Structure formats: structure tokens, C-alpha cells
Amino acid sequence: MSNVAAIIFSSIHNETIDELTRKRTSASIPFGARYRLIDFTLSNFLYADITDIGILTQKNYQSLMDHVGSGKDWDLSRKNGGLIIFPPFSSHRSDFLYENRFEALQSVSGYITKAKVDYFVLTDSDSVNIVDYNDVLKKHKESGADITLVYKTLNVTSDLYHNLSLNVNSEGIVEKINLHSKPGSKANVHLNITVISKSLLVSLLSDALVTGAKSFTQDVIYGNYKSLKMYGYNYDKIYLKMSSMANYFKANMLLLDEKVRNELFGDEERKIYTKVRDSAPTRYGDNAKVENCFIADGCIIEGQVINSIIFRGVKIAKGAVVKNSILMQDTIVENKVTLDHVVTDKNVTIRENNNLSGCEEVPYYLGKYQTV
Numbered sequence: 001m002s003n004v005a006a007i008i009f010s011s012i013h014n015e016t017i018d019e020l021t022r023k024r025t026s027a028s029i030p031f032g033a034r035y036r037l038i039d040f041t042l043s044n045f046l047y048a049d050i051t052d053i054g055i056l057t058q059k060n061y062q063s064l065m066d067h068v069g070s071g072k073d074w075d076l077s078r079k080n081g082g083l084i085i086f087p088p089f090s091s092h093r094s095d096f097l098y099e100n101r102f103e104a105l106q107s108v109s110g111y112i113t114k115a116k117v118d119y120f121v122l123t124d125s126d127s128v129n130i131v132d133y134n135d136v137l138k139k140h141k142e143s144g145a146d147i148t149l150v151y152k153t154l155n156v157t158s159d160l161y162h163n164l165s166l167n168v169n170s171e172g173i174v175e176k177i178n179l180h181s182k183p184g185s186k187a188n189v190h191l192n193i194t195v196i197s198k199s200l201l202v203s204l205l206s207d208a209l210v211t212g213a214k215s216f217t218q219d220v221i222y223g224n225y226k227s228l229k230m231y232g233y234n235y236d237k238i239y240l241k242m243s244s245m246a247n248y249f250k251a252n253m254l255l256l257d258e259k260v261r262n263e264l265f266g267d268e269e270r271k272i273y274t275k276v277r278d279s280a281p282t283r284y285g286d287n288a289k290v291e292n293c294f295i296a297d298g299c300i301i302e303g304q305v306i307n308s309i310i311f312r313g314v315k316i317a318k319g320a321v322v323k324n325s326i327l328m329q330d331t332i333v334e335n336k337v338t339l340d341h342v343v344t345d346k347n348v349t350i351r352e353n354n355n356l357s358g359c360e361e362v363p364y365y366l367g368k369y370q371t372v
Contacts, residue, residue: 003118004050004137005081005198007108008041008125009101011058011088012192016126016159016243019365020345024063027055027125029242030328030346032255032264033296033311036067037242039274041125042074047270048133050121052081054111056104058088067275074273086111101216105205113202120201124192128240128251130264131193136233140195143172145231147200147221150193152235156181159243164190164217168232177225179218188232191239194221200228238263249343249363252309252326255294279312287318303333317352326363342366 010027020029027038038055045053053076057064064085070076071083086108101122105112112120119140121133131150140148151166165187167176181187196204204220213219238260240251254260265272279298284290288301295301295310303320313330316322320333325342333339334352341358342365349371350356356372358364366372 002049004048004121004133005052005054005115005117005119006045006050006121006123007105007112008038008053008055008123009104009192010038010055010061010064010125012101012104012124012126017245017248019245019367020248021060023060023368025057025059025061026242028061028064028067029248030311031128031242032252033294033309035272035274036064037128038064038068038125039272040128040130041123042068042071042076043270043272044129044131044133045121046074046076046273048137050133051076051078052115052117054084054086054108056086056088056108058104061085061088069275073275084111100214102205102208102213102220105201105216106209109202109205112198112205115198117198119195119197122192122194122196126242127191128238128242128264129191129235130237130270131235136193136195139172139233140231143231144229145173146196146228148195148231148233149174149190149221150195150233150235151188151190152239153186154189154239156183156185156187156189158183159241159247160189162217163192164222166190166232168234172231172233174225174230174232177222177230179222188234191235192217193235195233245343245363245365246361249326249341249360253307253324253360255309256292256307261294277312285318311346324360339364345370348372 011025028036076083160181163181165178165181166174181189242248282299285302289304291306293305293308296312298312299314301316302318303316306323309326311329314327316333317335319335320337322339325339327344329346331344332349336353337350338355341363342356343363344366345368347369348366356364
């Protein structure tokens, strides 16, 4: 849609999985053997023909820049529009690092004002989802709403406490917004995906700045729901939020369920695009044993691998046993190693005779470039 632009907050949730975001943004967290979280966000926009996309960075964003590059793998390398990665500093103060959505939007106020579009989609990039933005925008226009808030009806866990919850009537109109989602309850949880006209966004940001607002969610959305017409869009498909190492582990393991895999990747008309890497097919040794795994290309598997997610370039030696684990790119597992409920980051080496074990709630994690 040529009259729609998108802004992605790539770093808002960096503190939620500290282990994985010490050297990367939450948007570039690896997922599902070959993807990054931002791949799902960019692919969703691609299928809605939203090609004017700005990514707001904050810190540790080299990994994100390496992954998305010019955006060519998502057909976003264009003369007009395309992908823009914004530096993390304010346009008004070069030494000011923003801390929240409101300050991030203020830092790119010039881009927002000059954009030749009618609507903006604002979204985080800390989850795996397949939102149909064509339908979201269609419903937004049909409803005549000032703002559309995408929500999902969920059993609220503690990690969703800071999300808004919505009371929505039979016509989809938001009648009340609760500032927090109450853990233990069932609620219409805002997924931090918002559609708003450019003119209203510019006006709200300008007014909020004058009144000393500090939070986009609290001061702009929640603070104006009584005076503006807000529509709630019910998203009822897969939603995997990465808010802790335990959630990250469980979300990856769900890919071993054929039903979940098909929901995410089964539609040939709606592929998830990622950075293209030329790798040879995975090679399996004569004595290799593989059961119920999700394995990328470029690997060498000579040992046993059971119920695991294996990223590109992983090497598992003969005599090694890997169970219920996530091994990221270029991990090396040597002979006579046993792994159970282990997560390795990129370029980890596990020397022979090691026995490492965690559990579903607390997987054993090894950071980038570690050798044990």
C-alpha cells in the first residue's frame, strides 16, 4: 500500500531476555533454525505491500544491520521508500539516547512529518506472528476509527502485565482501556501494534511534547482513548512472545509440532523471508540418528539429535547426544558430549566429554563465542 508507512521498534524489549540481547537487539534474536524475529515483521509488511519502513535502533544494533542490510531480501532496496535504519540518537540532541517509544518517535519526528503517506503502522518486533495488515488497514478505514489497536485474547501471564488490555464492544469499538493486563485473568491484550493516520500521529506527538508526556502507551494512547475513536482488531492466529529465556525456549520447541509449523510456514503464498545464505545441504553421517528435529542447511550431523532446533553450520560429532536443545549458528559439539535442554548462542564450542543439562523453565545457556 503506497499510502502506508511502518515504524518498527527494534530495541524496546532488550531487557526481557538479557542473555540474548547483550550483543544484539530483540528484533535480531535468532529463531527457528534460520530466522530472526524481525523477519516475521518484515514479511508481514511485504505481503501488505507496505514498503516504506523505518527501523528504530537503540544499542547493540550491529547484528540487526548485518542481517537486514539494504532490505533486498525482502524486496525493500528501493529508490523511493524502502528500508531505513535510524540511528539511536535524537534529531535534536546528538548525545541523547532514547529510552521508550515516545522518545523514539520524537527522535524521528522529521521523518514522520515528511513522509508522503496517509497512515502509519507502529509495531514492536519481539514476537512471532502472521498479522494480515491488508485486513487490519481495511478494518481501520471501514470503522472510521482514529486509531486501531491490534489485540489478542490471551490468558495473561506476568510478562504481559505492561501491555494495555481492551474492553471492546460487538462492533469492535474500544469502550475502555486498562493501563495494565492483570496476570491470571483472560483479557484482550494489545500486541503493541497500532494503526494511526499520519496527521493524527504528528498532532498527538506535538501535543504530548508540549504537555510533558513521557510514555506513548500511557500518555498518548491511554490518555486519549476517551476523546478519540479507537477500534480493536482481533488477531486470532499464532502469537509467540519472546519475553524470557523460558518463553524463547518453549516458542522454538513449538516448531516441532507439525500444526504450529504449518500455521507459520505452511502457506506457499505467504512465505517468511530472511537473509539468503548459500550453504550446502546438511550432511548426515552413517551412524547419525535424528528424531523430531528442525534443522537448517550447512550442518554436519554425525551423532544423535532428538527434539532439537539446529541452526546453520552446526557440527555434531559422532558419539555426541543432543536432546531438547537449541544450537545456534556454527555451534560445535565434540565427541562424547551430552546436551539436554541447552541453548547455545552463535559460535559456541563444547569440548568432548562435557555433560550439560538444564530444564524447560531454566535452560542451560552458553553465550556467543564461549568454549566449555
